[in-house]
Amino acid sequence: xxxxxxxxxxxxxxxxxxxxxxxxxxxxxxxxxxxxxxxxxxxxxxxxxxxxxxxxxxxxxxxxxxxxxxxxxxxxxxxxxxxxxxxxxxxxxxxxxxxxxxxxxxxxxxxxxxxxxxxxxxxxxxxxxxxxxxxxxxxxxxxxxxxxxxxxxxxxxxxxxxxxxxxxxxxxxxxxxxxxxxxxxxxxxxxxxxxxxxxxxxxxxxxxxxxxxxxxxxxxxxxxxxxxxxxxxxxxxxxxxxxxxxxxxxxxxxxxxxxxxxxxxxxxxxxxxxxxxxxxxx
Amino acid sequence: xxxxxxxxxxxxxxxxxxxxxxxxxxxxxxxxxxxxxxxxxxxxxxxxxxxxxxxxxxxxxxxxxxxxxxxxxxxxxxxxxxxxxxxxxxxxxxxxxxxxxxxxxxxxxxxxxxxxxxxxxxxxxxxxxxxxxxxxxxxxxxxxxxxxxxxxxxxxxxxxxxxxxxxxxxxxxxxxxxxxxxxxxxxxxxxxxxxxxxxxxxxxxxxxxxxxxxxxxxxxxxxxxxxxxxxxxxxxxxxxxxxxxxxxxxxxxxxxxxxxxxxxxxxxxxxxxxxxxxxxxx
Numbered sequence: 001x002x003x004x005x006x007x008x009x010x011x012x013x014x015x016x017x018x019x020x021x022x023x024x025x026x027x028x029x030x031x032x033x034x035x036x037x038x039x040x041x042x043x044x045x046x047x048x049x050x051x052x053x054x055x056x057x058x059x060x061x062x063x064x065x066x067x068x069x070x071x072x073x074x075x076x077x078x079x080x081x082x083x084x085x086x087x088x089x090x091x092x093x094x095x096x097x098x099x100x101x102x103x104x105x106x107x108x109x110x111x112x113x114x115x116x117x118x119x120x121x122x123x124x125x126x127x128x129x130x131x132x133x134x135x136x137x138x139x140x141x142x143x144x145x146x147x148x149x150x151x152x153x154x155x156x157x158x159x160x161x162x163x164x165x166x167x168x169x170x171x172x173x174x175x176x177x178x179x180x181x182x183x184x185x186x187x188x189x190x191x192x193x194x195x196x197x198x199x200x201x202x203x204x205x206x207x208x209x210x211x212x213x214x215x216x217x218x219x220x221x222x223x224x225x226x227x228x229x230x231x232x233x234x235x236x237x238x239x240x241x242x243x244x245x246x247x248x249x250x251x252x253x254x255x256x257x258x259x260x261x262x263x264x265x266x267x268x269x270x271x272x273x274x275x276x277x278x279x280x281x282x
Numbered sequence: 283x284x285x286x287x288x289x290x291x292x293x294x295x296x297x298x299x300x301x302x303x304x305x306x307x308x309x310x311x312x313x314x315x316x317x318x319x320x321x322x323x324x325x326x327x328x329x330x331x332x333x334x335x336x337x338x339x340x341x342x343x344x345x346x347x348x349x350x351x352x353x354x355x356x357x358x359x360x361x362x363x364x365x366x367x368x369x370x371x372x373x374x375x376x377x378x379x380x381x382x383x384x385x386x387x388x389x390x391x392x393x394x395x396x397x398x399x400x401x402x403x404x405x406x407x408x409x410x411x412x413x414x415x416x417x418x419x420x421x422x423x424x425x426x427x428x429x430x431x432x433x434x435x436x437x438x439x440x441x442x443x444x445x446x447x448x449x450x451x452x453x454x455x456x457x458x459x460x461x462x463x464x465x466x467x468x469x470x471x472x473x474x475x476x477x478x479x480x481x482x483x484x485x486x487x488x489x490x491x492x493x494x495x496x497x498x499x500x501x502x503x504x505x506x507x508x509x510x511x512x513x514x515x516x517x518x519x520x521x522x523x524x525x526x527x528x529x530x531x532x533x534x535x536x537x538x539x540x541x542x543x544x545x546x547x548x549x550x551x552x553x554x555x556x557x558x559x560x561x562x563x564x
Contacts, residue, residue: 173485184478185496188532194550195466196463205449211463212401213402216499221555222558245481247533249477253473272473273503273504275500275503
């Protein structure tokens with residue numbers, strides 16, 4: 001099978017690497033408007049060839065769109081317009097409701113499968129692509145009842161070949177859940193980085209003391225704004241809800257400090273320790 | 283040389299392991315009031331023997347106090363009272379001003395060296411002790427001008443044997459810096475864990491989607507309240523300042539979302555990306 005990857009960056013490029021290595025596809029065609037990224041994708045062997053969109057879509061049975069989420073609503077219908085009814089289209093976007101709304105009434109809607117492989121790093125672009133990025137991680141498939149069974153089966157087989165666990169959600173539930181377990185982590189991390197960087201202007205030595213705890217908490221603050229701003233934009237309403245809860249919780253810690261109420265502070269930390277159940281399941 | 287470790291837990295126990303392995307000390311005596319921890323420390327080979335405080339202090343040239351910071355102001359003068367003027371006392375506490383104030387006027391003050399090895403994990407107790415915990419990390423020595431040169435030299439040699447980088451600060455500067463690069467990360471992490479755990483009550487599936495980004499941001503939320511509440515208590519004023527800045531920064535992101543000002547959001551993330559300079563130095 002030939003695969004077309006529109007946007008062979010961190011996610012699309014890593015997927016191309018694994019799918020060729022594990023024999024799921026034989027050949028990968030890339031679509032990449034940025035000539036620097038196109039050259040990198042060829043150089044790194046993510047794709048065999050870079051072609052214009054129309055040609056790239058025409059020749060592949062499966063087309064994966066792996067571009068920043070603000071372009072999905074424009075690109076997905078454009079690709080469906082170019083497709084035959086036996087081809088399959090799949091996206092990998094981090095937000096789902098807006099992308100699904102954009103193809104809702106397209107005559108080939110049922111050839112599209114909306115997915116979100118929950119894998120990534122704080123890096124982006126073809127240079128960030130790597131083997132085994134998806135291994136053992138969770139992939140969400142959304143609104144699968146709106147896809148043809150054969151299209152869904154192909155995509156499920158693809159993710160099984162990457163050793164991902166599949167979860168099925170509707171787009172609204174997906175967007176709400178990722179606001180909690182992914183998007184807010186990024187905002188917390190960006191804010192932490194800004195807080196300390198601002199202080200560094202007065203206290204030049206401050207980062208000499210940065211420890212591994214600090215590093216793990218701010219790692220996500222290295223993430224690229226071109227990836228994340230569109231996600232925050234599309235998932236704005238859910239993120240605002242989480243952000244309100246988060247600000248209230250941080251503010252509660254502040255109030256407890258002001259009141260010197262360290263006994264309640266202790267109880268809250270004990271409650272937070274419950275996260276062990278999630279991070280280190282028995 | 284014989285070493286006495288008062289509190290052979292994550293920090294004290296890991297130090298004992300490394301110092302015996304690298305030949306810096308020959309024998310380690312532990313002081314541990316919790317009988318379960320005492321048995322674990324013996325079992326894990328962190329200490330050769332557990333003794334009552336008085337005996338344990340009498341026989342060692344060097345005494346390390348590695349206990350939660352709320353006990354330092356009581357224990358440090360107690361140990362100095364038991365010491366001869368040729369012995370050396372050192373602590374490893376995460377806050378320094380309160381501990382130093384407690385020994386300020388002690389006749390043996392100059393035999394004490396105040397240190398903070400910036401190493402650790404989210405675990406605690408003797409079971410968390412491990413080899414090479416300190417390797418390549420930063421250790422802060424505070425107010426060294428108040429210690430005897432030979433005492434300081436011994437402690438510097440000890441940390442050199444653990445391959446730590448030494449930094450010298452006064453206690454106030456130390457406590458301010460750690461509020462920024464360590465304590466606030468923990469509060470941000472505790473708050474994130476609580477935010478998502480609360481939501482889990484309505485959305486049971488939410489953690490199926492937790493990704494490696496989430497895991498790294500909330501890892502510190504596993505940290506034990508008995509370690510951290512005393513630190514927050516002792517460093518309350520500095521932490522309040524950082525917390526105000528942090529809450530303001532998170533709130534700024536919230537306001538930008540409300541206003542749909544994604545261009546300023548993009549600029550702030552670009553600024554936050556500056557953290558790469560610290561995390562991935564060239």
